[in-house]
Amino acid sequence: MSLLNPLRRILCTRPQVLALTRFSSSYVSRMRFLNRLKQDDEACAAALQDGQLVLFHRLQPLLQRGPTGTFRPVTLTCSGVQTLLQNFGSDGPLLEDSILIGCSDQNQAQFCLDVGHLDQAAVAEFCAGTFIDLRKSFFLLPGPAARLVAKAQALLRWHQTNGFCSATGQPTHRNRAGSQRVSSSSSSMIYYPKMSPVVIVLLSDGSRCLLGRQASFPRGMYSALAGFCDMGETLEEALHREVAEEVGLEVQDVSYSSSQHWPFPHSSFMVGCHATVSPAHTQLNVDRSELEDARWFTLEEISGALQAGVPSRGGPPPDVWLPPKHAVAHHLITEWRDRQRRLQASE
Ligand SMILES: NC(=O)C1=CN([C@@H]2O[C@H](COP(=O)(O)OP(=O)(O)OC[C@H]3O[C@@H](n4cnc5c(N)ncnc54)[C@H](O)[C@@H]3O)[C@@H](O)[C@H]2O)C=CC1
Numbered sequence: 001m002s003l004l005n006p007l008r009r010i011l012c013t014r015p016q017v018l019a020l021t022r023f024s025s026s027y028v029s030r031m032r033f034l035n036r037l038k039q040d041d042e043a044c045a046a047a048l049q050d051g052q053l054v055l056f057h058r059l060q061p062l063l064q065r066g067p068t069g070t071f072r073p074v075t076l077t078c079s080g081v082q083t084l085l086q087n088f089g090s091d092g093p094l095l096e097d098s099i100l101i102g103c104s105d106q107n108q109a110q111f112c113l114d115v116g117h118l119d120q121a122a123v124a125e126f127c128a129g130t131f132i133d134l135r136k137s138f139f140l141l142p143g144p145a146a147r148l149v150a151k152a153q154a155l156l157r158w159h160q161t162n163g164f165c166s167a168t169g170q171p172t173h174r175n176r177a178g179s180q181r182v183s184s185s186s187s188s189m190i191y192y193p194k195m196s197p198v199v200i201v202l203l204s205d206g207s208r209c210l211l212g213r214q215a216s217f218p219r220g221m222y223s224a225l226a227g228f229c230d231m232g233e234t235l236e237e238a239l240h241r242e243v244a245e246e247v248g249l250e251v252q253d254v255s256y257s258s259s260q261h262w263p264f265p266h267s268s269f270m271v272g273c274h275a276t277v278s279p280a281h282t283q284l285n286v287d288r289s290e291l292e293d294a295r296w297f298t299l300e301e302i303s304g305a306l307q308a309g310v311p312s313r314g315g316p317p318p319d320v321w322l323p324p325k326h327a328v329a330h331h332l333i334t335e336w337r338d339r340q341r342r343l344q345a346s347e
């Protein structure tokens with residue numbers, strides 16, 4: 001099979017002019033465009049014809065190393081995917097399984113498609129890319145691309161596991177964009193993709209911050225405390241409860257920092273907060289069934305660990321290292337370090 005010619009035809013090498021680019025390229029126009037595609041199946045089908053597609057194979061995204069050595073998702077045109085499917089003897093309707101995931105800066109609708117029924121190595125070779133496990137991909141890709149493939153994989157997974165109505169057992173059917181599924185029974189129940197809310201908190205006693213590790217974490221990695229919100233709880237209640245359960249402390253002030261969609265293992269909505277405990281009450285009582293260890297860390301220790309970064313594979317990991325850049329835990333720890341430095345400088 002000749003690689004280069006089909007490749008040239010199928011890869012999106014430059015932005016295409018869209019019928020729908022009559023909108024201005026502003027953020028508001030893009031968001032309204034996307035919202036319309038979720039509601040209007042015909043408009044969505046038309047946008048797919050001019051859209052970009054990111055391929056997955058059994059939930060692994062197809063990546064490619066760019067000229068500067070950085071990874072990026074392989075992006076194909078609609079006709080490119082059709083060519084690929086024909087080449088591999090797959091029939092046309094599969095393209096309709098694609099799911100809307102976003103809109104490029106050039107107002108081009110972005111979709112994802114899982115070709116898990118095709119030969120993985122052959123598709124990868126055809127597209128001059130590699131299918132890479134999502135956890136690895138997430139940290140190889142730059143931020144916006146990492147978020148896009150994480151969202152895509154979460155949606156693909158949700159569709160693959162929500163084919164039936166949980167009330168009646170009848171099949172569910174998706175809309176064109178893949179933003180919902182409706183039960184085919186008389187109940188017409190509508191299902192939307194789900195995320196589990198998780199609160200993640202960096203505790204400070206004024207001069208130190210608290211990090212913990214679960215036995216399942218990679219060796220030596222410490223992170224901020226996190227926990228799933230229970231039904232009926234506010235975020236603040238979940239935060240107070242998780243800290244009490246995991247390390248036996250009572251939290252004082254809480255402030256919101258930032259949030260992120262976390263695809264591992266099953267789509268959590270992480271809400272990142274800072275909180276304080278009284279310097280007089282910092283004695284830990286760690287629940288060893290939840291955490292293998294939890295400790296207070298000084299500014300020097302945190303600064304050093306941030307500076308050292310994530311250990312490379314192969315050699316023995318350091319005693320303590322911190323979550324990588326794309327994790328909200330990393331963001332919280334960096335914010336704390338910067339705030340402590342400012343405080344020290346102003347003293
Ligand atoms: N992005 C980031 O920076 C970080 C993300 N995380 C993520 O936060 C999440 C929660 O942290 P944990 O300390 O594990 O939570 P956790 O302290 O609530 O303990 C997990 C346990 O909670 C129970 N649970 C209750 N509701 C659940 C639900 N909706 N889904 C799954 N389990 C549920 C299960 O028994 C599970 O074993 C994890 O998925 C982890 O990957 C954790 C640290 C850093």
Ligand SMILES: [Mg+2]
Binds near residue numbers: 225226227246
């Ligand atoms: Mg926890």
